[in-house]
Every structure is written in C-alpha cells, then in structure tokens.
Amino acid sequence: MRRACIRGTGFYVPDQIVTNDDLAERMDTSDEWIRQRSGIERRRYAPDDVGCAELAYRASLRTLEDAGLEPNAVDCIILATLSPDYYFPGSACILGQKLGLPGVPAIDIRAQCSGFLYSLSTADNFVRGGQFQCILVVGSEKHSMALEFADRGRDVTVLFGDGAGAVILGPTEENRGVLSTHLHADGSLADALWMECPGSAHPRWITREMLDEGRIYPKMEGRLVFKNALEKLPQVIMEALAENRMTLDEIDLFIFHQANLRIIEYVAKQMGIPAEKVYNNIQEYGNTTAASIPIALHEAIKKGLLREGQHVLMASFGAGFTWASAIIRW
Ligand code: UT7
Numbered sequence: 001m002r003r004a005c006i007r008g009t010g011f012y013v014p015d016q017i018v019t020n021d022d023l024a025e026r027m028d029t030s031d032e033w034i035r036q037r038s039g040i041e042r043r044r045y046a047p048d049d050v051g052c053a054e055l056a057y058r059a060s061l062r063t064l065e066d067a068g069l070e071p072n073a074v075d076c077i078i079l080a081t082l083s084p085d086y087y088f089p090g091s092a093c094i095l096g097q098k099l100g101l102p103g104v105p106a107i108d109i110r111a112q113c114s115g116f117l118y119s120l121s122t123a124d125n126f127v128r129g130g131q132f133q134c135i136l137v138v139g140s141e142k143h144s145m146a147l148e149f150a151d152r153g154r155d156v157t158v159l160f161g162d163g164a165g166a167v168i169l170g171p172t173e174e175n176r177g178v179l180s181t182h183l184h185a186d187g188s189l190a191d192a193l194w195m196e197c198p199g200s201a202h203p204r205w206i207t208r209e210m211l212d213e214g215r216i217y218p219k220m221e222g223r224l225v226f227k228n229a230l231e232k233l234p235q236v237i238m239e240a241l242a243e244n245r246m247t248l249d250e251i252d253l254f255i256f257h258q259a260n261l262r263i264i265e266y267v268a269k270q271m272g273i274p275a276e277k278v279y280n281n282i283q284e285y286g287n288t289t290a291a292s293i294p295i296a297l298h299e300a301i302k303k304g305l306l307r308e309g310q311h312v313l314m315a316s317f318g319a320g321f322t323w324a325s326a327i328i329r330w
Contacts, residue, residue: 004127004169005177006328007134008067009298011165012058013285014046018144020158027154034158039261043161043286045144051085052164053094056140059164059291060099066298067168069134071099074168076132077106078123080115080139080290082195082319083146084108095138112193113257113318114183115139115290116165117326120314121181123169124326133170139290140164146195148217156218159260161286165294176309180243181326182236189228192221193319226263229317233267237315240325246311248273251327253306257316258282258292279305289318306330 019042020031034040046055056079064071077099079092086094090108111118116139123135143160147153169178197215198206210216233256241247254277256264261282268278279300288295293314306312308330315325 002128002130002171002173003177004124005172005174006167007170008063008069008168009166009294009301010059010063010066011163011291011295011298012055012062013044013163013295014050014055016045016047017042018045023158026149027157028151029154029158037260037262038159039280039282040159040286041283044163046142046162048145050142052081052083052140052142053085053091053098055142055162055164056091056095056138056166057098059140059166060095060136060138063136063166063168069168071101073134074099074101074136075104076123076126076135077101077104078109078119078135078137079107080109080111080119081141082110082112082115082289083141083143091140111185111322111324112320113259113289113292114316114320114322114324116293117181117314117316117324118183118322120167120169120178120326121183121324124178124181127169127171135169136166137169137294138164138166139292139294141289141291143289146217148214152214153217155222156220159287161288163285163288163291163295165291165298167294167297176329179327179329180240181324182239182243183322183324184232184236185320185322187320189224189321192224192321194219226260228321229259229263230266232317232321232323233263233315234271236323236325237271237313240313240327244327246327250311251313252277252310253300253312254278255293255296255300255312255314257318258285258296259287259318
C-alpha cells in the first residue's frame with residue numbers, strides 16, 4: 001500500500017528576538033499579562049526586506065538538506081500562509097523562483113492556523129494518487145509588519161511572531177507515513193478572527209476611513225475563538241483516532257498549533273493526555289500560524305521525541321474558522 005511519508009523537516013526563524021518587555025515599551029501591556037494569558041515569552045520578527053517567500057525559502061533549504069535532497073528533486077510546492085508577499089501572485093510561485101524550479105507547480109493554501117495540516121492533506125493525496133513524488137510543504141508567516149503596535153491592537157499584537165517551517169513528503173511502500181488527515185471549516189464566525197481590509201468585498205480596495213479605523217489590522221474576539229478551540233480540538237482529535245481505530249494511549253507525541261498554551265493545556269487535561277507527550281514551543285516563537293506545527297515537529301524530532309514506529313498526532317484550530325488533525329506513523 002502506497003503512503004506518503006515525511007522525508008525531511010526544517011525551519012527558519014529570523015534572528016531578532018522581541019521580548020514581552022520590548023512590547024510593553026510600545027503599548028499598554030506587561031510580561032506578566034502575556035505569559036499568564038498565552039504562555040508566550042518572546043517571539044521573532046523578520047527584517048523589512050524579508051517577506052513570506054524569503055522565510056519559506058530559508059526554511060526550505062534547511063528541510064531539503066535534512067532530507068539529503070537538492071532543490072531540483074522537488075516536483076510540487078505547497079505553501080500555506082495568511083501573510084503572502086503580494087495579493088497576487090501567490091507566494092508559492094515566488095518560492096519556486098527562489099529555489100530555481102521553473103515549471104514546478106506551486107500552490108498557495110489559505111487556511112490560516114490550519115494551513116499546514118490542509119497543505120499536508122493535499123500533499124498526502126497527491127503522493128498517494130501518484131501525481132507527485134517529492135512535495136515541499138511549507139508554512140510561512142511574516143506577521144510583524146501587519147500588526148498594530150498601539151493599545152488598540154494589543155490583544156492580537158502580543159500573540160504573533162514570524163517564521164517558517166517545512167517538510168518534504170514522498171511515497172513509501174513501508175507500513176509508515178501519513179495514516180489520515182481530517183479537515184473542517186465553518187465561515188459563520190469569519191469575523192471573529194480576521195483582517196477585514198483591504199479586500200475585494202469592499203467597494204474600494206483601501207480607503208482613508210479603513211486606515212483611520214484600524215480595519216487593516218488583524219482583529220480577534222479572543223474569548224469566542226478560545227471557546228470554539230476548546231470544543232473543536234477534542235472533536236478533531238477523536239475523529240483521527242476513530243478513523244485509525246486507535247486510542248489516545250497509542251499516540252506517542254501530540255503537536256498542537258501553537259496559538260495559546262492555556263488552550264493546549266486545557267485540551268490535554270480535559271482529554272487525559274499526559275503533559276510530557278505534548279510538545280510546545282510557543283514560549284519561544286509566539287503564534288506563527290501556518291508555520292507553528294512544522295517548526296514544533298522539527299524541534300521535537302531533533303530532541304528525539306519521535307522515534308521509528310511511533311505515532312504523532314497533530315491538531316489545529318484557527319481563523320475561518322478552520323480546524324484539522326493528522327496522524328503520522330514515524
Ligand atoms: O491562532 C489563532 C487562534 N487564536 C486563538 O486561539 C486565540 C484564542 N484566544 C486567546 O488566546 C485569548 O482570548 C487571549 C490571549 C487573546 C486573551 O485572553 P483572555 O483571557 O481571553 O482576555 P480578554 O480578551 O478577555 O481580556 C481580558 C482583559 C481585558 O481588560 P478588561 O476588559 O478586563 O479590563 C483586555 O482589555 O485584558 C485586557 N487585555 C490586555 N491587557 C494587557 C487585552 N490584551 C491585553 C494585553 N495586555 N496585550
């Protein structure tokens with residue numbers, strides 16, 4: 001039976017470290033508030049001249065090296081982001097150009113915090129169906145240039161960081177690889193977490209009013225998002241287990257989208273998942289949206305937390321709303 005397996009992992013975060021205290025100098029917030037509410041201690045910000053595709057490029061080079069492959073081995077690029085370089089063309093095309101891969105298909109996926117798992121699912125189906133043999137799957141975000149560094153935006157601004165993470169997916173006939181993926185969306189609460197402007201839903205692309213009202217910045221109804229995450233994450237975890245006739249005990253490692261340590265701890269406690277089976281790094285990088293799962297996956301592997309034959313379950317919830325899960329046998 002042909003499955004898709006991960007042949008390499010990697011990530012890149014920019015050098016600039018921004019602490020909670022650094023943010024407290026720019027808006028009415030505190031290290032204590034940010035740590036208590038989210039678990040975040042610091043995050044990284046990219047320089048002005050480094051955008052989404054460049055972050056993705058740097059993560060991709062490391063991932064290819066990890067897989068022992070040259071860029072020209074890649075036959076498809078899938079890039080998840082909510083912070084693309086341009087409105088169009090997609091950042092996957094820019095990434096393909098940076099990697100020197102003319103003619104290789106390049107797909108942008110817009111599923112926010114679930115972007116990586118949506119991309120993994122797409123790639124898994126391409127590999128199992130036989131259309132592509134070596135897919136570069138990347139999650140990349142440059143949030144820092146679109147956040148509002150003022151009291152008005154403080155609830156959102158303190159949560160996000162820049163970074164990119166990637167995996168290479170290829171076929172295997174062995175009894176390992178992606179066992180299943182589970183994707184969901186519900187647009188009825190789209191405005192609970194969104195960046196409303198600019199956009200084609202408006203009569204004008206961008207107006208002075210939009211700028212003055214701060215509608216060009218991300219906005220979130222934090223408690224509503226929190227509540228929905230607590231409901232949907234356990235559901236999508238149980239769905240993945242049921243599909244594979246597995247129990248929670250058979251999962252060796254859990255990697256959640258790094259949105260808020262409190263959400264992850266609450267879900268783990270509620271479901272009876274031991275804390276030592278959950279890998280978190282939100283303390284270091286904040287919420288890097290589509291990049292957070294592949295960054296955490298790479299770190300967990302390099303720390304020896306995932307060995308051959310073990311199972312990792314990944315789950316996400318975020319803007320859209322979108323939520324998703326996947327189980328991989330390593
Ligand atoms: O990755 C996408 C998915 N995102 C998520 O899953 C995030 C889900 N939501 C959350 O993580 C939490 O709701 C937050 C961390 C965003 C906020 O935590 P909270 O406990 O829900 O706080 P809150 O929004 O209810 O605000 C509590 C208080 C308010 O003040 P009052 O009205 O009680 O006086 C806020 O104005 O905290 C205030 N506040 C802040 N204070 C200091 C909001 N942001 C800040 C801040 N610093 N940065």
